[in-house]
Amino acid sequence: SDSKDTIFKVVLLGCPGVGKTALTVRFLTKRFIGEYCPTLESIYKYRTNFDDDEVKMEILDTAGQMEEGWKDGYALWGDCFVFVYSITDKDSFDEIINIKRQVENVRHSTAISGILVGNKSDLLHDRQVPVNHGMELADEIGCKFYEVSAADWTQVSVISDMFQDLFRECRRAKNAR
Ligand code: GDP
Numbered sequence: 053s054d055s056k057d058t059i060f061k062v063v064l065l066g067c068p069g070v071g072k073t074a075l076t077v078r079f080l081t082k083r084f085i086g087e088y089c090p091t092l093e094s095i096y097k098y099r100t101n102f103d104d105d106e107v108k109m110e111i112l113d114t115a116g117q118m119e120e121g122w123k124d125g126y127a128l129w130g131d132c133f134v135f136v137y138s139i140t141d142k143d144s145f146d147e148i149i150n151i152k153r154q155v156e157n158v159r160h161s162t163a164i165s166g167i168l169v170g171n172k173s174d175l176l177h178d179r180q181v182p183v184n185h186g187m188e189l190a191d192e193i194g195c196k197f198y199e200v201s202a203a204d205w206t207q208v209s210v211i212s213d214m215f216q217d218l219f220r221e222c223r224r225a226k227n228a229r
Pocket of ligand 1: 204
């Protein structure tokens with residue numbers, strides 16, 4: 053298939069407050085979030101160049117407590133997934149395995165293109181999830197792992213690389229289909 057004509061649909065999933073909006077906004081605008089509505093759910097449309105291809109992306113920043121029906125809708129809509137937890141919130145980490153499983157169930161497939169992201173790495177003094185636990189979980193769920201801080205402006209390029217990696221992985225999976 054020709055990736056030039058393809059829209060890559062990215063869905064950010066994770067517990068409320070882990071930084072899904074902050075990561076999306078950082079990636080798209082290179083800025084940290086200012087005023088915004090944390091319960092608003094948004095689809096961001098984005099056009100960029102990756103690997104000499106023009107790429108159209110749609111990024112769905114899920115928000116609030118996900119209701120059952122909507123969750124299924126997100127899982128079906130997306131081509132690839134950003135599973136986000138906060139390194140300062142052990143519960144948000146423990147929830148990732150359930151979220152991943154729900155996506156698999158809805159799609160009737162374990163072949164999910166995704167990355168695992170431990171956000172808020174600037175809050176080292178509040179860390180509840182060691183780096184190696186993140187790495188182990190990533191291995192377990194078959195995703196690449198990143199620990200990042202959406203709040204740290206020096207990480208703009210790391211966050212951008214992260215989305216590029218996801219795009220590449222997603223394109224590989226699409227072309228293999
Ligand atoms: P969402 O509910 O997952 O979309 O989370 P938000 O993006 O709304 O972020 C929740 C809160 O965490 C907000 O107060 C953000 O400013 C804050 N936040 C997000 N990312 C980071 C980060 O990397 N470091 C720090 N210190 N705070 C962050």
